[in-house]
Every structure is written in C-alpha cells, then in structure tokens.
Amino acid sequence: MSDDMLIHFSSNSSNQSDQSLPTKIAKLEARMVGKASSAASSTVSTAAIAAVPQQQHQQQAAWPAVSSAVKFVSDDLAEPSTSSDSDDDNGEEFLIQANTQKRQKLQEDGSATVFDHVEAVADGRQMIVETVETKVNVDVNRKKHGRGRGHSGSGRGRGSRVNDQSRSQICPPTILPSNGQLENSYHKDSRPKEPFRNENRSSFEEDNTSLRAKIAALEEDLRKSRQEASEYQNLCRQLEKELKDLKDYEQQMKPKRIKVISDLLISVSKAERQEARMKVRQDSLRFGNVGVIRAGTVISETWEDGQTLKDINAHLKQLLETKEAIERQRKSLKKRQSDKGDGADAESGIQEEDFLIQDEIYKSRLASIKREEEIILRERDRYELEKGRLIREMKRIRDEDGSRFNNFQILNHRFALLNLLGKGGFSEVYKAYDLVEHRYVACKLHGLNAQWSEEKKQSYVRHAIREYNIHKTLVHHHIVRLWDIFEIDQNTFCTVLEYCSGKDLDAVLKATPVLPEREARIIIVQIFQGLVYLNKRTQKIIHYDLKPGNVLFDELGVAKVTDFGLSKIVEDDVGSQGMELTSQGAGTYWYLPPECFELSKTPLISSKVDVWSAGILFYQMLFGRRPFGHDQTQERILREDTIIKARKVEFPSRPAVSNEAKDLIRRCLTYNQADRPDVLTIAQDPYLTYSKK
Numbered sequence: 001m002s003d004d005m006l007i008h009f010s011s012n013s014s015n016q017s018d019q020s021l022p023t024k025i026a027k028l029e030a031r032m033v034g035k036a037s038s039a040a041s042s043t044v045s046t047a048a049i050a051a052v053p054q055q056q057h058q059q060q061a062a063w064p065a066v067s068s069a070v071k072f073v074s075d076d077l078a079e080p081s082t083s084s085d086s087d088d089d090n091g092e093e094f095l096i097q098a099n100t101q102k103r104q105k106l107q108e109d110g111s112a113t114v115f116d117h118v119e120a121v122a123d124g125r126q127m128i129v130e131t132v133e134t135k136v137n138v139d140v141n142r143k144k145h146g147r148g149r150g151h152s153g154s155g156r157g158r159g160s161r162v163n164d165q166s167r168s169q170i171c172p173p174t175i176l177p178s179n180g181q182l183e184n185s186y187h188k189d190s191r192p193k194e195p196f197r198n199e200n201r202s203s204f205e206e207d208n209t210s211l212r213a214k215i216a217a218l219e220e221d222l223r224k225s226r227q228e229a230s231e232y233q234n235l236c237r238q239l240e241k242e243l244k245d246l247k248d249y250e251q252q253m254k255p256k257r258i259k260v261i262s263d264l265l266i267s268v269s270k271a272e273r274q275e276a277r278m279k280v281r282q283d284s285l286r287f288g289n290v291g292v293i294r295a296g297t298v299i300s301e302t303w304e305d306g307q308t309l310k311d312i313n314a315h316l317k318q319l320l321e322t323k324e325a326i327e328r329q330r331k332s333l334k335k336r337q338s339d340k341g342d343g344a345d346a347e348s349g350i351q352e353e354d355f356l357i358q359d360e361i362y363k364s365r366l367a368s369i370k371r372e373e374e375i376i377l378r379e380r381d382r383y384e385l386e387k388g389r390l391i392r393e394m395k396r397i398r399d400e401d402g403s404r405f406n407n408f409q410i411l412n413h414r415f416a417l418l419n420l421l422g423k424g425g426f427s428e429v430y431k432a433y434d435l436v437e438h439r440y441v442a443c444k445l446h447g448l449n450a451q452w453s454e455e456k457k458q459s460y461v462r463h464a465i466r467e468y469n470i471h472k473t474l475v476h477h478h479i480v481r482l483w484d485i486f487e488i489d490q491n492t493f494c495t496v497l498e499y500c501s502g503k504d505l506d507a508v509l510k511a512t513p514v515l516p517e518r519e520a521r522i523i524i525v526q527i528f529q530g531l532v533y534l535n536k537r538t539q540k541i542i543h544y545d546l547k548p549g550n551v552l553f554d555e556l557g558v559a560k561v562t563d564f565g566l567s568k569i570v571e572d573d574v575g576s577q578g579m580e581l582t583s584q585g586a587g588t589y590w591y592l593p594p595e596c597f598e599l600s601k602t603p604l605i606s607s608k609v610d611v612w613s614a615g616i617l618f619y620q621m622l623f624g625r626r627p628f629g630h631d632q633t634q635e636r637i638l639r640e641d642t643i644i645k646a647r648k649v650e651f652p653s654r655p656a657v658s659n660e661a662k663d664l665i666r667r668c669l670t671y672n673q674a675d676r677p678d679v680l681t682i683a684q685d686p687y688l689t690y691s692k693k
C-alpha cells in the first residue's frame, strides 16, 4: 500500500516535471533505499526494495496521514510536496523526516492541541478552515454579514475581504485526514505554540481595531445619510406645499385669465365687425347697394349699382358711341369713294390717296377703341366679382346681426364664440376660440326646425350624432378635424371643427372662375389623398357630398374636405356592386353620378360616387363651369334627367388644358359605374401621382 501511495504521490507531484514515469519510479525506489544507490539500475532497484521494510516500519504510523494529505492537497496547494518532488535531494529527506516529525509533534501536543475543531472543505483547489480561536473573527464576520455586506462564499464586499484576510492570517492551511488524525504542514517546523498565539492575538487586535474604525466610519455615514434623508423630506414637503400653492393660485387665476383672453378676443372681434361694416359701406358706394322698392303693398329688395360701376358703364357707353360715329364716318367715306368712281363726285377734287389715308385714320381709331373697351370690360368683370363678394358679405353681416349667438357667448365653458363665418341650410358657423386648447376653432351650430315634430327632431339628432361619430375618428391632413360635439339646448347642438382660415373652394371659384391647370391639379390631388384615406380604413366611407363649398383651405393653402353630413359607412358585407342608397334625392345634383338618379330600383353606390364628383370639381376648376347642367337649377336637372343623359363629357377649346388632365376627367366621368375606377385605382393615375407615364 505504501508503495502505491508513494507512486501516487510521486506522479501527482511530478505533473509539471518532464521526467518519464519509469525514471521517476526508479528515483523513488532509490529514495526509499537512500542516497547510496545512485545508479538507477534494475538490480539496484531490487536492492532498494529489499531495504524498504526497515524504513517502512518507521514510517508506518505516518503513512495514512501522508497518503490522505497527498490525496487532499491539490497541485497548487501541495507546494512543499512539489518542491520535494523536484530532483533536489533535500526534498527527499524532507518527505520522510517531515512526516516523522509531525507524528512526534502530534503525540507531544496530545490533547493540548491548538485546534479544538478543524473543518476542511476542499473542492480540489480550496480549503476553508475554522477554529475556535477564530471565533471572535467569525462573530465579527457574522455581524458584517448581518449588515448585508459581502458573502461568505463568493462575496467580495468590505466584510468579506476582511474575513478572508483574517482567515488567512489566523488559520494556516490545515488538513483533516480521513482517519481523523491531524496534519498541519505549517507545524512541520515545530514552532512553539505561545508565539503563535501571541501572533494571532495581535493580529486579532489589529483586525478588531480596523473593524471598529470601519464601524465608526459606517456609523458616521449612516448618521449623515439620515440627516440628508430628513433634509430631503423637509425639502419634499416644502416643494409639495409650493406646488399646492401654485395649483391653488392657478385655479384662482384661471377664471381671470380666461376673462382677460375672452375680453381681448371680444374687443378684436368687435373691431373686426366694425371694420367689416365700414368696408361694406365704402364698397357699397363703389359697387352698389340693396335698395327697397315698393310696388303697392309689396316691398321687395333690388340691387342698385354703385358709382364705380356706373362710371365703368358710362365709359363703355361712350366708347360704344364713338365707335358707332367712326363707323358712320367710314361708311360715308366709302360711299364718296365709290361715287367718285362713278364720276358723280368728280369735281370735289379728293384724290384716291386721301380716301385711303382717311380710312386708315378711322380704322386705327376703331382699333384703339376696341383695346380700351377690352380693358374696361375686364375691369367691369373684376368689379362684378367684387360686387358678388360684397353681396355675400352683406348677407353674412345681416345673418350675424340676426343670429341669436352673436353676443360673444362661451359655449360648454370652453368655446368663446367670435364672428359668424357663414350660414348654411340648417346651420350657422362661427369662428371661435378654444379656451382650453388655446386655438381657433369653427363652431357649427345646428338648429333644428322649431316646426318639426319631436320624432323628426330626435331622428335628426340621432343621424347627426352618428355622422359626427364617424367624422371624429377621421384624422388626416386633407380632412377637416372634428374636435367635439355637444348639445346647446333642445333645438340646437354644436360641432367643433378645425378652423380653416382660407376661403372655401366655392368662394375661390366665385372670385376666379378659371384656375391655372397647375393650381387646379394640386387641389384635386389633395382631395384624392383625403379620399384614399377614407377608403383605406377598416370602415370605408363614401363622402357623397363633394362640392366646392365642402373643400376648405387653411392659412397655408392646404385643401381639406369637410361636411360629412351625407357620408355613408360601407359595411363589410356589401357586395361588389356597392351599398344601397337610402337617402336618394339628397346632395347637390351637379356633382352626383348617374347611378344616384336611378329610379327603377334602389341604387347601389360605392366610392365611385366620390370619383365622379371629384371629376366634376376638376373640370369646373379648369373650365370655369360644370360639365353637366351648369346653368340649370336643381329642380330642372331632375326634371330633364340631365345627369342620366350625361353619357359623354365635352371639353371647350379654351382654356387650353393638357391631354393628361382631360384623360383623368374622362376616367372619373365614366358613365357606367361598373367601368368607372374606384378611389384607390384612380389615385394611381400618373397625373395624380406626378409620375411620368
């Protein structure tokens, strides 16, 4: 067994050696027999083996310890063994002597051993040893652990470092053999116990002092932290109080601020109203006014032109008279010329050249009169448009004066009504200011007809709420936003819309009936973008009422589609033909497609209705008139089946418009609904996407 152990020991500790195993065995054998047999031959080896029993006998008691130690100590920790495993001969002696000395020492120490209890834990590379003598240290460590600083296993907090240090100072590597006998390689020098104890004690004291210092420092830290915490708490309380005071102040100031803002808004609006009325008065002098004529008991209103228009008309009249006079002169000149040719006026002495020169003078004068006339006619057109604007403004002012909402009310505690923007069929639209969001809005006040039955009113409100619930969900750059809806009283409710400070397209076309193609194109492109949005939602929407009055412009000129009063939600189960049109008869007939006038059965409609309407709008912007029934009333369009007959669109020769624009209009105005492209298809048209074909 000892041989085995020896071989094991040797091989274990000679791992780092370059020597081959047989050579090592030979060396070990030689060691067993002593230095004498320096020649490592097989015969010597036999002699060495023969010599073994003697020494073996001496070492018997120590072997188990050695063997255990060898098994236990890892390559790293077995430093002394490793050195003894070198070729150094002293190492050989050490191996044998040390064990003997240790055994003796153990016997000497007997029960007076320093260590009452040794616990070794080895995982091949690590040993942890605890002794009674380290109890203080352990207690201190426990305290540290109790503070949560560091871990006994792997923690490397402050405590753990101290712990490790003190362990290494106090506890030399100790080995607990399997048979319970002690082996301590540190004791192989057989140092006296007393200095060891003293040394340990002083090390404890040092450690204790340093720990106490640390504890004191930590306590100081804690005290400071507590102080800081209490300071922060105070600060927090102070800030909370300040915040509360600010909130209270804000609450107090809010009504005052709102009052100041609305007062300012009211004064600005009053000034605007005054200015508008003054301008109307001034413009009336130039462009005309509404006069009252009495015919018996009937009083009616009539338009009387203003001075500027009278002057223009007088100028035109005078030019016409001059033109006629010159024409008469020319006629007589020609007569005299022909008479001379006949010989009837031969003695007058007028030469042929004189006739020619005189005629040239008349012709030149006529040409200049024509030019003058053209200028004045253009001026008159401009004044006619101004007259139209003036009439609309007069109507607006009259509607504003007659409105029950004209006294700057604040609706729903939030919307400060300012000036009237316009009046529709059943509604008045006011410019207003949102005192919460701080932005201008348009408040549309829907008045129910007081003559209506309760049932009809309820149905109207239900319908309006449904419509506004649709509109509220629409968020797009080219769709007017709907911010809010609320009831004002039994007969009135209000919808709050995004304010568009520009004119609507109707007003634009009234001022400039023909738009340059480039401008018309970008407007229709924006309208189609809005329509594409309506058709890409899960719940598709047909606007159904696209017309110039329902296209608004913001202050930057961005076009936005509004008024979803007639819009339809396309339900999921709608077939390819479209949905049933239940509100036939509603809408503006110039802009509706032929399928909406179908009388034999309930019409089926789709987004193609909006494609048709957009085509009409585009045509109107380019040519200054609608393609079908332009001069007809709604009633006449119905009576004469104008749209049902609208099979082919014709284009005037002037103004000149590109073929691409005409192609787009033809596609939009495809008579047969089935052949007409839908919104998403037509939106791909290169003319609308600005891409080259």
Ligand SMILES: Nc1ncnc2c1ncn2[C@@H]1O[C@H](COP(=O)(O)OP(=O)(O)OP(=O)(O)O)[C@@H](O)[C@H]1O
Pocket (backbone or CB within 6 Å): 421, 422, 423, 424, 425, 426, 427, 428, 429, 442, 480, 497, 498, 499, 500, 501, 503, 504, 549, 550, 552, 562, 563
């Ligand atoms: N969001 C808005 N921003 C600015 N002005 C608006 C807004 N909505 C409507 N208006 C203006 O208010 C006026 C009245 O609008 P409204 O929609 O009631 O009239 P309408 O379309 O002519 O009538 P109806 O809806 O009965 O066909 C119009 O001149 C319109 O330009």
